[in-house]
Amino acid sequence: METAGPAWSAAARVLVDPPGTFRALVAAGGRGSMWRGPARLLAVFGATVSLLASGRLSVRLIADGMVSFGFVPLIELAALAVVSRTRVGRAPAPRLPFAREVALYCSGHTPWLLWMTAVGAWFAGQPSRADGRWFWPAMAAAAIAAAWSAWIDYHFLREVLRHDARRARRALAVNRGVGWGLGIGVFLGIAIWSQYEPVVAGWLGGAR
Numbered sequence: 001m002e003t004a005g006p007a008w009s010a011a012a013r014v015l016v017d018p019p020g021t022f023r024a025l026v027a028a029g030g031r032g033s034m035w036r037g038p039a040r041l042l043a044v045f046g047a048t049v050s051l052l053a054s055g056r057l058s059v060r061l062i063a064d065g066m067v068s069f070g071f072v073p074l075i076e077l078a079a080l081a082v083v084s085r086t087r088v089g090r091a092p093a094p095r096l097p098f099a100r101e102v103a104l105y106c107s108g109h110t111p112w113l114l115w116m117t118a119v120g121a122w123f124a125g126q127p128s129r130a131d132g133r134w135f136w137p138a139m140a141a142a143a144i145a146a147a148w149s150a151w152i153d154y155h156f157l158r159e160v161l162r163h164d165a166r167r168a169r170r171a172l173a174v175n176r177g178v179g180w181g182l183g184i185g186v187f188l189g190i191a192i193w194s195q196y197e198p199v200v201a202g203w204l205g206g207a208r
Contacts, residue, residue: 006046014107015148018155026096026160034099037106038073045069046111051120071186079179080105083171084161096160104160111148115141150176 013021049065050058084101095106119138126134150172157168157175 011107011110011113014152015110018107019151019159021107022104022155024160031097032100032103034102037103037109038076038107041106041109041113042066042069044116045072048120050114051124055124055126072183075179075182075186076105077102078182079175082178083157083175105153108149108152108156111145111152115145138198147169169206 010021010025043062043066046062046065047057048057049068052067053061075151076160080102081098088151118141119134123134141181153175154172156167157163158165161168163171
């Protein structure tokens with residue numbers, strides 16, 4: 001049972017006290033769910049896509065958004081596995097099952113979940129969603145979410161994976177390099193393929 005301190009959820013407590021929250025959660029034990037955090041992330045992705053596209057929540061658009069961004073949690077799991085299983089900086093071997101590490105690691109999603117919720121809600125309320133004045137404020141807020149998430153993940157590496165400060169900084173850099181590098185690569189690959197797929201299909205059709 002994951003309880004520590006007031007009746008806040010772990011995702012809320014970790015926003016203000018990540019080291020204390022992670023220490024309490026590790027001490028509380030339990031196995032944790034490997035899929036609950038990724039599923040929650042995808043659900044918010046889907047809802048945000050729906051709000052940005054139509055200004056409302058649509059089951060079809062939410063499903064489309066979840067499928068379109070399904071690669072994100074998979075890449076996150078891969079990036080976590082790199083720093084968990086390869087002993088970045090000769091860190092000590094993790095003492096928790098990987099499913100439990102994933103459950104705790106997903107607490108770092110909270111700043112991004114708040115950002116996506118705020119952007120989706122604000123954008124849905126605009127009379128003209130084609131108005132681009134929202135872009136730079138949203139990007140500034142995204143930078144805050146990125147820094148906040150990194151701060152949480154740093155303490156995850158310290159308290160859950162038991163890295164010292166130097167190793168935690170190195171592992172965080174590796175984790176972000178793998179995760180963001182693969183994520184941007186996949187996203188750009190999908191975008192480029194979507195743009196040029198009709199051309200390639202035409203070439204293949206003409207070659208028959």
